[in-house]
């Protein structure tokens with residue numbers, strides 16, 4: 266086992282996959298000589314060379330498109346968005362080009378790419394460096410969406426995403442990059458976390474909390490606080506947002522009968538809405554209370570601290586919502 | 594080493610010395626604006642270092658002042674600009690107060706964005722300052738819409754100066770915007786601040802042509818490649834571009850060759866001396882546009898040494914006061930985060 270930061274776990278996963286498979290390459294802005302704005306590819310350029318570690322011009326469309334085209338021709342490109350917000354310039358490539366290719370090739374041409382980058386708020390990044398619009402791609406057929414919360418999952422999921430034959434959008438919460446540390450398996454173990462499997466990060470009996478990304482840590486903190494009040498939360502870390510692991514969610518719902526869904530994106534039309542709908546469709550009679558969502562307010566992520574705090578969900582928000590739900 | 598890059602071989606240059614028409618007071622004002630920009634930058638770095646500015650990045654423009662000053666000085670009050678992250682002083686040159694700009698940087702309630710966004714992501718259409726976003730290049734295309742609205746209003750003579758780094762000329766919207774402007778002969782002046790690095794990426798990895806100005810050929814428009822550290826050359830070229838654009842001849846691209854003396858932002862100071870040769874930085878320190886212009890003014894014989902203080906103390910004071918004002922200004926009320934998402938004030942277009 267190795268004790269590493271969240272960021273280092275992602276770095277090592279990519280590194281080891283590039284060592285294992287010469288078809289894997291990385292492309293992005295400032296990722297080569299500088300090693301990436303956050304240093305996720307630090308050392309790659311020197312080790313793997315400029316053909317597999319591509320310093321791109323500021324061209325998100327091309328960055329994703331190169332990964333897509335190379336994927337159609339048998340390679341596995343990892344495209345870094347300096348901030349995941351900038352994926353909007355490459356939206357068409359993800360949704361219309363990568364997403365549909367297998368479908369329009371009669372199942373012959375899979376597009377194994379990973380589009381990855383730092384996401385999320387809580388760092389004063391303001392409007393264009395804080396977004397969590399996983400719902401855009403959640404809504405897109407043919408695309409998988411991943412967001413880990415712990416180093417071991419980040420490591421195992423990144424490896425799985427690279428090996429997966431489909432386009433994967435991989436959200437790395439920048440708040441976790443250096444704050445969260447943990448043990449990951451040694452390279453020799455070939456550790457993989459299969460896409461589409463949630464993980465229960467804390468067992469409990471009163472309320473099922475379904476969440477992902479940085480919110481997992483908030484939920485765990487809330488759970489700790491509520492334990493003293495005799496309220497027991499079961500925290501499910503989705504890890505993969507699409508495809509959704511409904512089995513794990515439903516099993517937990519049947520046990521607790523109460524559900525709190527926590528996500529950082531604006532509440533309306535978010536991933537939580539789909540989860541909630543599926544639970545009511547598939548386990549309505551097991552529920553003892555309405556499903557509750559804690560999410561960001563329907564706004565952009567503003568700059569000033571009091572504004573950002575107001576918009577984004579907090580540990581307190583989870584605690585209050587869980588208390589009310591427990592009392593229902 | 595790319596240190597001697599001045600890249601003026603292919604670019605067009607203006608032969609007309611428009612600056613000879615400037616009054617002594619104009620020459621002095623240009624001097625003071627250069628210093629305003631310099632002190633502005635220094636004061637923010639200082640505030641960040643001392644922990645007085647605790648949120649957001651500071652994108653320095655040390656060394657690029659001649660572009661900010663030279664491109665704005667010849668503008669008419671009714672022209673437009675769209676400044677980006679290395680153009681903060683332009684907001685002031687085009688009519689915002691230093692207090693407003695500082696409040697924006699400190700995220701205060703009385704900032705143009707009311708604390709919603711930071712740094713250069715602001716504007717004021719009543720001053721002709723077009724809001725840009727972080728999405729590099731996107732405002733070049735937006736500029737076409739602003740100019741089209743002028744056409745609809747019968748105001749084809751209003752020009753828009755859109756700023757961009759050389760790196761951002763690699764984006765799709767840069768190309769689409771400039772292509773559109775050229776096809777429709779919109780009075781758009783694109784000022785490319787070629788400071789030779791986009792974050793860590795050298796210009797060779799952003800732009801394949803010998804000069805950035807060469808890109809203009811693809812749109813069939815004039816492309817100037819000039820010394821961006823010479824405020825009068827920038828001024829003269831802008832004057833020529835304005836004449837061209839106002840006369841209905843379409844867009845102009847001006848590449849101002851300069852150098853980013855600091856890191857990409859304040860967090861990048863150490864690294865920026867690793868991914869770039871230190872000798873290169875030192876060489877460009879010597880091409881500082883401020884002493885160069887001062888030298889020129891002294892040579893004209895119009896000014897005494899004492900008339901050209903380095904820095905002008907009243908500007909230092911003005912900026913410091915603006916910072917104090919921002920720091921003591923109220924933070925936005927949390928609930929205002931939900932304001933300005935939709936405008937429901939009227940059912941008809943304004």
Ligand SMILES: Cc1ncc(C[n+]2csc(CCOP(=O)(O)OP(=O)(O)O)c2C)c(N)n1
Pocket residue numbers: 294323325347351354679727728729757758759760761762764786788789790791792853
């Ligand atoms: C579409 C997009 N991609 C990436 C970024 C991240 N980013 C911010 S500034 C910058 C470098 C910009 O370089 P350049 O255009 O040359 O301007 P400079 O910063 O040198 O003034 C990058 C890559 C962004 N803001 N927008």
